[in-house]
Amino acid sequence: MARAALPGRLTWQFARVVETIAETPTAKTLVLEVPEWPGHDAGQHVDIRLTAPDGYQAQRSYSIASAPEHSHLELTIETIDDGEVSPYLTEELRVDDELELRGPIGGYFVWREELGGPLQLVAGGSGIVPLRSMLAHRAAVSSEIPTRLLYSARTLEDVIYRDELARAGEGVTLDLALTRAWPPDWAGLTGRVDQDTIARVTFAAGERPWVYVCGPTGFVEHVSASMVAAGHPADRIKTERFGPSGTGGS
């Protein structure tokens, strides 16, 4: 595991909400203007801090959805039903509200064009968010690195960035796997992503891809173990897991 240069101190700063985009019935993208943003790498995250009138504060981590090249910082938040922070961000927060955040955080689960490829992305549910940043970075720098995305979601309605992913463009192969329900004319994958699916729609170990897997714990455990079993070296597989309690954290 290589080591990055030590970054500077992370200070809290203000972000202004300039737009909110409903991605799915439960996920929303916050488009933020962050005047002091120091820049980031695709795959990193931020900490958000909310303050109640009595001074009580809550913090959570969220993956960055936008490319480093984008003019605004974007976060896509999946609402956790009994969550304390995510329902506030997706249901209460409005355009022109201010948000305290700091980042970027994390330096291991990142992809830069210079790292090369091929690039194999595997997402479960809202685990697509940091991978979308990587795809957007790839597009922004007109990269021709061969890229595959295997994205597992419950239903078509739950697929975040659906239209954008469908036109991801030259050199990007998208495979959607729907696990709970699918349209009658669905031509994509169905059911749980298993070893056989992985063998069919991901780069073979011999092509030496960089592999990024993000999603719920069980999904990431299963996919990363299958990739290791398929011969991918463990140090080419980077993972980001979130349990019922965490969201997109490191």
Next chain:
Amino acid sequence: MSPISRGFTGRRRDAPDPSRIPPGQYLTRDFPVLSAGPTPRVDLSTWTFTIDGEVDEAVSWSWEQFLDLPAEEVTRDIHCVTKWSKLDTRWTGVSVDRLLGSVRSEAEYLTAWSDGGYTTNLSREDVADGRAWIVYRFDGEQLAPEHGGPARLLVPHLYFWKSAKWVRGLRLTADDEPGFWEGYGYHNHGDPWLEQRYQGD
């Protein structure tokens, strides 16, 4: 001074004992999993735990020898830098005091290293006097691989990334050498009560 977040009240102040939740943390009852890579599958027949580096003579235990060491049962609160805290977690393992007692060393620091390449750095002081263990049971059961089994370091008074999963040894060092997350900008010490999450906190 932070501005008030319009419309935010917060819901989780009803922790059984708020004085046990460090600043910026929230209480969880499940046990989230966070790791940077695949979970290593470990063969216990070749597993060893080693203390080496700046020591008079390195020492190493096989899995069976390790299980024969006097074990302690400890119940502690744990705090992850990703904001969750979990109270009264119950572990079984060998105290680091006892393990370090097997070597002679003037070194003031150590690096815990793991299967899969993970490392984290600690001062001798932070693992002394009954504050750190190598644990192999959680809540009365064998420690599951995704939680660091067969054995992990437990240093509950620091953020949980210091409690290295799949730990295989402690390497004593004369200098303080940043480990994996410490090299990516996480705090060198990681005291949750001082909210030492990232470098400069």
